[in-house]
Amino acid sequence: MKKTVVELFAGVGGFRVGLNNVELKNDKVIEKKTFDFVWANQWEPATKSQDAYNCYITRFGDKHANNVDINIVNKKEIPSHSLLVGGFPCQDYSVAQSLVKSNGIEGKKGVLWWSINEILQTKKPPFVLLENVDRLLKSPAKQRGRDFAIILRCFYENGYDVQWRVINAAEYGFGQRRRRIFIFAYHNKTKYAKALNKFDSSNTILKESVFAKAFPVKDSYIKINSVSIEEKIILNISQEFKSDFYNAGIMKNGNITSIQTEAITTSPITLKNIMVNTKIDSSYFLTADQIRKMEYLKGSKRIPRLRPNGESYNYTEGSMPFPENLDAPARTMLTSEKSINRSSHVLQDSQTKKLRFLVPIEAERINGFPDDWTNTGMPEKKRYFMMGNALVVGVIKQLGTEISNIIDNE
Ligand SMILES: C[S@@+](CC[C@H](N)C(=O)[O-])C[C@H]1O[C@@H](n2cnc3c(N)ncnc32)[C@H](O)[C@@H]1O
Structure with a gap:
């Protein structure tokens, strides 16, 4: 089996990097061509300028890149992959x-999962690796x-x-406390699926x-949950399914087991x-004015507020390190980095000892991208934005080594 890859929602190319x-x-x-990227799609709906796409093609060329809304x-x-x-x-x-059609489900317009699902149906890639925020396991709050x-x-x-x-990522030696869910799916016809049986x-x-191979966990655990969706059609799941999914899990033939695992940690960058x-x-x-504002934003607060029903409550938030503890990894980088915002990192500069924001290269390093990766002509603010959207590439690299071995075996 060839190691051909299709990269969706490519952004500035974190998976490929x-x-x-x-x-x-x-x-x-300089790219080790372990994987052959045969098609990439990236289209930003919110702006006319396509800075992520432009960065991607500046770095990788436009031969296999596509700048069209994936929905259409x-x-x-x-290409097959x-x-x-x-x-x-x-x-x-x-x-x-109303979205249940005779030939399956038609997802709500604009919901990107349904584009992925359509690719599974039409292209049947033997392997799939996806990333999302960890909240996905618990959403929506009411179900x-x-x-x-x-x-x-x-x-x-x-x-x-x-x-x-x-x-x-920080638990496994990387420079950012970025917690994300990674999903690895494999067709049940693969040797890999059969070997796991x-x-x-x-x-x-x-x-x-x-x-477990790329990011080992302790072999004892506190919580385990099993549930089956073998007999449940999507409409029923949508209407009534409710269950806890823990931080690690597997689905085999529609039977799901999930376990709350604990990382075997390594010291972070x-x-x-x-x-x-x-x-x-x-x-x-x-x-001086920005320091005052940041001191307030990062400090602990208790603010009386009203709920929509008129009931009063106290909104509280704890304090955050200000400036950052330089002996710790970065916190999660958001797209708003370098703005006057509680979550922006503020460092004490090593030369002047004064307080400063991250420079774009530091934002790239926190994700493990090469220095100046996004220095491709986009406004500086966008460089932070891209890093807030991207991922810790070292995590993908480690998973890639495992997946490459698996594909070799096919
Ligand atoms: C979470 S980011 C992924 C970032 C990427 N992994 C990286 O390393 O830069 C999601 C990306 O999907 C893109 N996107 C959002 N809606 C899209 C659509 N309808 N079609 C194609 N791409 C879309 C966004 O512009 C954004 O770059």
Whole structure:
């Protein structure tokens, strides 16, 4: 089996950077071609300018890149591939009776999961690796687990078994406390799926899964849950399914086991390790007024507020380190980094000892991208935005090594 990849929601190419161990030397991309990227799709609905796409094609060329809304792409025209990858948004996946058609489900317009599902149906890639926020396991709040169960059921209907795991990158030696769910699905016709049948589900989760191999966990656990969706159609799941999904799990033939696992941790890269220690431009330093605002935003507060029904309550939030503890990894980077915002990182500069924001290269290092990866002509604000949307590429690299071995075996 060839290691051909289709990258959806490609952004600035985090999956490709990780899977192919990409480096940048004198603005030239050096790419180990372990995986052959045959098609990538990236289209930003919110803006006319397509900065992520432009960055992607500056780095990788435009031969196999596509800048069209994935909702309107004719899925049959996507090249065949052995691995489908993508970081897709957490949306509402519920299905109404009116969307149930004779030939299956027609998802709500604009909900990107349904495009992925259509690719599973039409292209049947043997392997799939997806990334999302960990909230996906619990969404929506009023019907916990529904959205994830819909995803699992779609995989089941298309003939896949699935493993998942929530990974906090900092627990495995990376420079950011970014907690994301990774989903690895494999068609039940693959040798890989068949080989796993000899293990029971909890053993697979704790020892044999792609995730356990790349990111080991302790072999004792506190919570385990089993549930089956074999007999439940998507409409029923949408209307009534409710269950807890823990941070690691497997679905085999529609039977789901999930376990609350604990990482076997390694010490993380710290902010000190990634900081730029040369002279930093004055525009990154906070003014006295900005320091005052940040002190307030990062401080603990208790604010009386009213609920829509008129009832009063206290909104509370705890304090955050200000400035950041440089001996710790970065917190989760958001798209709003470098704005006056509680979640922006503020560092004490090593030369001047004054307070400053991250510079774009530091934002890239926190995700493990090569320095200046997004320095492709987009406004600086967008460079932070791209990193807030991207992923810790080292996590993908480690998973890639496992997946590459699996595909070799096919
Ligand atoms: C979470 S980000 C993924 C970032 C990517 N993994 C990276 O490393 O940069 C999701 C991406 O999906 C893109 N996107 C959103 N809606 C889309 C659509 N309808 N069609 C194609 N891409 C879309 C966004 O512009 C964004 O870049």
